[in-house]
Amino acid sequence: MSKTYTKTEKAFLTYLREIKAYHEALSLIFWDLRTKAPKKGVKTRSETIGILSSKVHRMTTSDRMKEFIDQLKDETKDPIIHKAVLECEKKYERSIKIPEDENKEYVTLQSQAESxxxxxxxxxxxxxxxxxxxxxxxxxxxxxxxxxxxxxxxxxxxxxxxxxxxxxxxxxxxxxxxxxxxxxxxxxxxxxxxxxxxxxxxxxxxxxxxxxxxxxxxxxxxxxxxxxxxxxxxxxxxxxxxxxxxxxxxxxxxxxxxxxxxxxxxxxxxxxxxxxxxxxxxxxxxxxxxxxxxxxxxxxxxxxxxxxxxxxxxxxxxxxxxxxxxxxxxxxxxxxxxxxxxxxxxxxxxxxxxxxxxxxxxxxxxxxxxxxxxxxxxxxxxxxxxxxxxxxxxxxxxxxxxxxxxxxxxxxxxxxxxxxxxxxxxxxxxxxxxxxxxxxxxxxxxxxxxxxxxxxxxxxxxxxxxxxxxxxxxxxxxxxxxxxxxxxxxxxxxxxxxxx
Amino acid sequence: MSKTYTKTEKAFLTYLREIKAYHEALSLIFWDLRTKAPKKGVKTRSETIGILSSKVHRMTTSDRMKEFIDQLKDETKDPIIHKAVLECEKKYERSIKIPEDENKEYVTLQSQAESxxxxxxxxxxxxxxxxxxxxxxxxxxxxxxxxxxxxxxxxxxxxxxxxxxxxxxxxxxxxxxxxxxxxxxxxxxxxxxxxxxxxxxxxxxxxxxxxxxxxxxxxxxxxxxxxxxxxxxxxxxxxxxxxxxxxxxxxxxxxxxxxxxxxxxxxxxxxxxxxxxxxxxxxxxxxxxxxxxxxxxxxxxxxxxxxxxxxxxxxxxxxxxxxxxxxxxxxxxxxxxxxxxxxxxxxxxxxxxxxxxxxxxxxxxxxxxxxxxxxxxxxxxxxxxxxxxxxxxxxxxxxxxxxxxxxxxxxxxxxxxxxxxxxxxxxxxxxxxxxxxxxxxxxxxxxxxxxxxxxxxxxxxxxxxxxxxxxxxxxxxxxxxxxxxxxxxxxxxxxxxxxx
CATH class of the missing domain: 1.10.1370.30 (Neurolysin; domain 3)
Structure with missing residues (x-):
């Protein structure tokens, strides 16, 4: 990253990188569950997945995210940041349109339905x-x-x-x-x-x-x-x-x-x-x-x-x-x-x-x-x-x-x-x-x-x-x-x- | 957990459980690094470790943590929660006594010194x-x-x-x-x-x-x-x-x-x-x-x-x-x-x-x-x-x-x-x-x-x-x-x- 970014762009990239960190942890957890994990640890592990996933969800639908989108969408001159903003906006818009209680009900339904x-x-x-x-x-x-x-x-x-x-x-x-x-x-x-x-x-x-x-x-x-x-x-x-x-x-x-x-x-x-x-x-x-x-x-x-x-x-x-x-x-x-x-x-x-x-x-x-x-x-x-x-x-x-x-x-x-x-x-x-x-x-x-x-x-x-x-x-x-x-x-x- | 907890106790346990989730992710990452991880992924993985660790650090030294300690230390009647509060207090006190810039310098020094x-x-x-x-x-x-x-x-x-x-x-x-x-x-x-x-x-x-x-x-x-x-x-x-x-x-x-x-x-x-x-x-x-x-x-x-x-x-x-x-x-x-x-x-x-x-x-x-x-x-x-x-x-x-x-x-x-x-x-x-x-x-x-x-x-x-x-x-x-x-x-x- 030898490019010059504005302060907001830098903050946005740091914010995205943090989300990625949780994603990386989640991916490793899934990989481990399906390849190596001992079976008795799965119960606690499932809770941990829930906690990390909801952290990602909170970050992708936060007011901070909305601010980034609003500030950067039209202003940024960096094509990668611009495309990343659009990607985030898409997820943000989808998420905030679902009432929180319905989403919660749906998530529970999904896991019940699968079993x-x-x-x-x-x-x-x-x-x-x-x-x-x-x-x-x-x-x-x-x-x-x-x-x-x-x-x-x-x-x-x-x-x-x-x-x-x-x-x-x-x-x-x-x-x-x-x-x-x-x-x-x-x-x-x-x-x-x-x-x-x-x-x-x-x-x-x-x-x-x-x-x-x-x-x-x-x-x-x-x-x-x-x-x-x-x-x-x-x-x-x-x-x-x-x-x-x-x-x-x-x-x-x-x-x-x-x-x-x-x-x-x-x-x-x-x-x-x-x-x-x-x-x-x-x-x-x-x-x-x-x-x-x-x-x-x-x-x-x-x-x-x-x-x-x-x-x-x-x-x-x-x-x-x-x-x-x-x-x-x-x-x-x-x-x-x-x-x-x-x-x-x-x-x-x-x-x-x-x-x-x-x-x-x-x-x-x-x-x-x-x-x-x-x-x-x-x-x-x-x-x-x-x-x-x-x-x-x-x-x-x-x-x-x-x-x-x-x-x-x-x-x-x-x-x-x-x-x-x-x-x-x-x-x-x-x-x-x-x-x-x-x-x-x-x-x-x-x-x-x-x-x-x-x-x-x-x-x-x-x-x-x-x-x-x-x-x-x-x-x-x-x-x-x-x-x-x-x-x-x-x-x-x-x-x-x-x-x- | 069939015990009856107060609202603050419940919130404290949820807060602790979230910290544990990041710990579990970090432990899995360390295990993976030392047993299975492909070597080229290590650079990004190290950044991810840094991000998850500092999340844990922020949570253990947050104002919220301080509030939990102050509210629960003398009030809780649950021996496990009481001991957990003392444990958190110990970590909290140690952390906040170190000025942030000195801590940052020290963390950098540690990783340099090790190599x-x-x-x-x-x-x-x-x-x-x-x-x-x-x-x-x-x-x-x-x-x-x-x-x-x-x-x-x-x-x-x-x-x-x-x-x-x-x-x-x-x-x-x-x-x-x-x-x-x-x-x-x-x-x-x-x-x-x-x-x-x-x-x-x-x-x-x-x-x-x-x-x-x-x-x-x-x-x-x-x-x-x-x-x-x-x-x-x-x-x-x-x-x-x-x-x-x-x-x-x-x-x-x-x-x-x-x-x-x-x-x-x-x-x-x-x-x-x-x-x-x-x-x-x-x-x-x-x-x-x-x-x-x-x-x-x-x-x-x-x-x-x-x-x-x-x-x-x-x-x-x-x-x-x-x-x-x-x-x-x-x-x-x-x-x-x-x-x-x-x-x-x-x-x-x-x-x-x-x-x-x-x-x-x-x-x-x-x-x-x-x-x-x-x-x-x-x-x-x-x-x-x-x-x-x-x-x-x-x-x-x-x-x-x-x-x-x-x-x-x-x-x-x-x-x-x-x-x-x-x-x-x-x-x-x-x-x-x-x-x-x-x-x-x-x-x-x-x-x-x-x-x-x-x-x-x-x-x-x-x-x-x-x-x-x-x-x-x-x-x-x-x-x-x-x-x-x-x-x-x-x-x-x-x-x-x-x-x-």
Whole structure:
């Protein structure tokens, strides 16, 4: 910070840095809870989380914050401070519009709902979760009205996770994408050239899987001096600070795909966070710009890189160095086809890359209808199953593998799901743009994964939250959201595999 | 908390709980830094530590805190709150007596001095460290005068770590202890029956050492659901909350004693913290009452239990289950004698239990003289070496193995060292008292280590900071500090080993 700041700017930066300190502590606490923490300490730890979170909340909604916003918004000449002010203003405005007692009630509801959901899912009992979900939907409708919106009430929820994206856009894009995917899926189903996934479902010791993924992370340019890899039940990436970006993964010794693709996925998130410009450190801008853009990075590495033929041309021998004998006799083509098997599944997180976006659209359509009060919570299980049958051709046998499978709604997250499908589309658009700069497949085959990382850093990572998601997309690809690239990518790839 | 509290009491407890939350975050950060954290994240992490620490400092010295103290000190009828108020008052009074600018200067000096010390020790160059140490001593003299004292200026520093202990007491006890130890050491030196330590210096794989220590920790009653064991460079125990008390250890594959006795030592600290009464949770009372009493617990397990013959009678077979072949032919007596070899060493942390307290007395005498301005910093190396020769019969060949070996002074800790020797003496007094309740050696030989833990919990652990160190000693043993028990213990044990 060799820049010259005004007194207010300096005070604002110090204030932001203090908020960041609590965030860093909270992130470490979450990481620890999910990787290392002894179980009896969790009760007190939860209280501590509550105390630190409410400290952050008080600071982001304080009169002091309001003063900073008012004083700096029009006056500051520093573009980073200006953008940070806008970011703070957004959070401030959202927070102060919610009456304190309602917010308190909502926070309590969230934590109750999450544990009820867990039990309800276990028992596959939607009725148990229903009253909580009803209240959560009601709160979200009420909050959305407090926040206000131009066109569609759901827009204001979308805006939390993917600023700039609206119902109007999604309603244009998603149906096109859905039709294309359903058509592709039909072709897959009719194909006589189906891969046999069982050939790759061989026992693969955890420690050897880990060694392989560590080597790939290294190749991708993940900086192990600014991060680490641990085991967990639910894989995640978490940023403590810009030079401490950790990832976790889980292992299935009978299906290496979980850890290998899971780790590369989280590695993609981590590369984003590790490569944000140092200039943004200590401000709310030093993080990925949106859920969708973040997901475009993780999916880029997981699918467009690591599930490509070029990748396995390059790394299949490396893989075999760590894999047990049983893998050694599988021909490359057969291996490649097997890891790319398309098979409609009940569970979203087990879906392949072709059917995955269909899972998202089901959730989008349902939650949009819930928020605009076109459907009732009580009708969800039936509607869910109908859509599954419609889009994927399979009907869940119970709510556990249907409407109860995801945690998001129990935490009150409405508007989040679309990010996943956006990530797929953004990613395909970025792949297209990257191919204008250099032959991506050739680079992968040459083992130049760092070239991909560099390109993504220059185009996306460095900006953190300085640019809005659709501005990034525009600047990099010259276009707005466009599903055609994803469809074309899938068509080309799966035509080759399924030979229709 | 089913008690009825007044409004002020409730507010005070909430305030204390918030301070605890920052402490918990800080503890986790320290633990993480020393066990897991990627190195590039350390810079930002250090800033974060500074921010959280100064938040704690602001809260413990705030006007609000002063109000709580004034309102509750004489009014509260709750003994826990009353004691917590006194504890807060003590911290408050100490803090506000230091002018803010001097404190700031001192904090900066501390961190500079620590890194200068590291380099100076590396280079064995006292001159390099001298100006920093001079300033640190000056500050401590100045602060001690701000704080005030009755008899000796050093008393007010002692009081930080071991409330109730004074120079008067130490000057009675230490010389007696020193004379006895020097006499015992003479007998050891003249003995013709010296153990051969080389027989136990066999390669012992780290993972197997760990398995053995885990089994012993389990036997001691360390609760692994409320803690965990990790690797580190400098072993420590750290309390995140009462149900999350972690320990770390380091391994030397050519000398198992480092990890085995080190882990049991930290385990002793951890048992103390794990077994404090739940009623004190969330207050500053939920921690060990003093450095000396804490050390009495760790040393109790390390020496009085784990270096005893009874312990190895019981656990030598267990040990052999994990130890390599080379150990299997060593007879129990020879093994026992070897792990208890007495040999004067330059380095305190490598000292045996007989010579260890002599290292402490050297430091005590020197720092007391520094603070009372009877000697100058520049004369330290020479005085140090003279005393080493006098008490231990060896003269350091350089400052690295002499006056520069310990980190404490570089952090401004004067008054801390005596705790170590107090821990030895307290421990021997507790052992004597425990033997009035049951035959300790017999219990160890029966593998009833938990009986020892239970006794220590009832007598000491549960009280946390509710009792002052000398009150605990009095209540448990009926006596005040008395070095005779330690001397008798050492005499008996080493007469048996060295057969004089």
């Amino acid at each position: 009820v959901w867990e039990e309800a899912r276990e028992k596959s009992d939607f009725e148990m979760f229903k009253p909580y979900l009803e209240k959560l939907v009601d709160f979200n409708i009420k909050f959305a009205n407090y926040w206000g919106y131009d066109q569609h009430i759901y827009d204001t929820l979308l805006d939390i996770y993917e600023p700039g994206i609206t119902v109007k856009q999604l309603d244009e894009v998603f149906p096109k994408l859905r039709t294309s995917l359903v058509n592709l899926l039909e072709k897959v189903k009719r194909s006589k050239n189906k891969p046999d996934p069982s050939v790759i479902l061989q026992k693969f010791p955890k420690e050897d899987q880990k060694r392989f993924t560590l080597e790939i992370l290294e190749q991708m340019g993940y900086d192990f001096e600014a991060g680490r890899l641990d085991d967990t039940v639910h894989p995640f990436e978490i940023t403590l600070n810009q030079q401490d970006v950790r990832i976790t993964t889980r292992y299935d010794e009978n299906d290496f795909r979980m850890a290998v693709f899971g780790t590369i996925h989280e590695g993609g998130h981590a590369l984003y966070e590790q490569n944000i410009s140092d200039e943004l450190e200590g401000t709310p801008l030093s993080s990925g710009t949106s859920m969708g853009i973040h997901e475009s990075q993780s999916l880029f590495w997981e699918n467009y890189v690591a599930r490509s033929k070029a990748f396995w041309k390059r790394y299949y021998n490396t893989f075999k160095r760590y894999a047990p004998e049983e893998f050694h006799s599988i021909p490359l083509d057969m291996f490649y086809q097997s890891i790319n098997e398309v098979r409609p599944s009940y569970i979203r997180i087990e879906a392949d890359e072709m059917t995955y976006p269909l899972h998202i659209m089901i959730r989008y359509e349902l939650e949009k209808a819930l928020i605009s009060q076109d459907i009732d919570v009580k009708d969800l299980p039936e509607l869910w199953n109908d859509k599954m049958e419609d889009y994927l051709g399979i009907r869940p046998r119970n709510d556990r593998e249907g409407v109860l499978q995801d945690v998001h709604w129990s935490g009150g997250s409405f508007g989040y799901f679309p990010s996943y499908a956006l990530g797929y589309m953004y990613g395909a658009q970025l792949l297209h743009a990257m191919n204008q700069s250099f032959d991506v497949n050739q680079a992968i085959e040459n083992g130049e994964l760092k070239k991909i990382k560099e390109w993504l850093t220059v185009q996306i990572h460095q900006y953190g939250k300085m640019k809005e998601p659709l501005d990034i997309l525009k600047d990099v690809t010259g276009e707005t959201l466009n599903p055609d690239y994803l469809v074309r990518y899938l068509e080309k790839k799966y035509q080759d595999i399924y030979q229709w | 200068v010390w590291e380099e100076a020790r590396e280079k064995s160059d006292f001159e390099m460290f001298k100006p920093y140490l001079e300033k640190l001593v000056d500050f401590n003299i100045k602060f001690a005068n701000y704080w005030g004292y009755d008899q000796h200026i050093y008393d007010t520093l002692l009081d930080i770590y071991e409330p109730g202990i004074t120079v008067k007491q130490l000057d009675e006890v230490f010389p007696k202890l020193r004379t006895s130890l020097v006499n015992l050491l003479e007998k050891v030196k003249r003995s013709k029956n010296k153990p051969d330590p080389s027989v136990i210096l066999q390669k012992f794989p780290k993972e197997d050492q760990k398995r053995f220590t885990l089994e012993i920790l389990e036997q001691m009653g360390y609760d692994f659901e409320a803690g965990r064991l990790d690797d580190t460079v400098h072993p420590f125990e750290i309390t995140l909350n009462q149900q999350d008390v972690r320990i770390t250890t380091r391994y030397d594959e050519n000398d198992f004693r480092m990890a085995v006795f080190g882990t049991i030592h930290e385990g002793g600290h951890a048992l103390y913290e794990q077994n404090i009464s739940d009623e004190l949770e969330g207050t500053p009372l939920s921690s060990g009452t003093s450095m000396g009493i804490h050390e009495s617990q760790s040393l109790f397990w390390e020496n009085y239990v784990a270096r005893s013959k009874a312990f190895w009678k019981r656990y030598y077979n267990t040990f052999k289950r994990y130890a390599p072949e080379e150990f299997h032919s060593i007879p129990l007596d020879m093994f026992y004698q070897s792990i208890n070899e007495v040999r004067p060493s330059y380095i305190r942390i490598e000292a045996d239990e007989m010579t260890y307290p002599l290292h402490i007395m050297i430091r005590y005498e020197l720092e007391k003289a520094l603070i009372s301005q009877d000697i100058d910093v520049k004369d330290l190396p020479e005085l140090w070496n003279d005393k080493m020769e006098d008490y231990l019969g060896i003269r350091p060949r350089n400052d690295r193995e002499g006056v520069l070996q310990d980190v404490h002074w570089s952090g401004g800790s004067f008054g801390y060292f005596p705790s170590y020797a107090l821990g030895y003496m307290y421990g021997a007094q507790l052992l004597h008292a425990m033997n009035q309740s049951f035959d300790v050696n017999q219990a160890i030989e029966n593998g009833e280590l938990k009986k020892i833990k239970e006794w220590l919990t009832v007598q000491i652990h549960q009280y946390g900071k509710m009792k002052e160190p000398l009150d605990i000693l009095k209540d448990v043993t009926g006596e005040t500090l008395n070095p005779d028990y330690l001397v008798r213990y050492l005499e008996k044990k080493y007469q048996d080993i060295y057969q004089w």
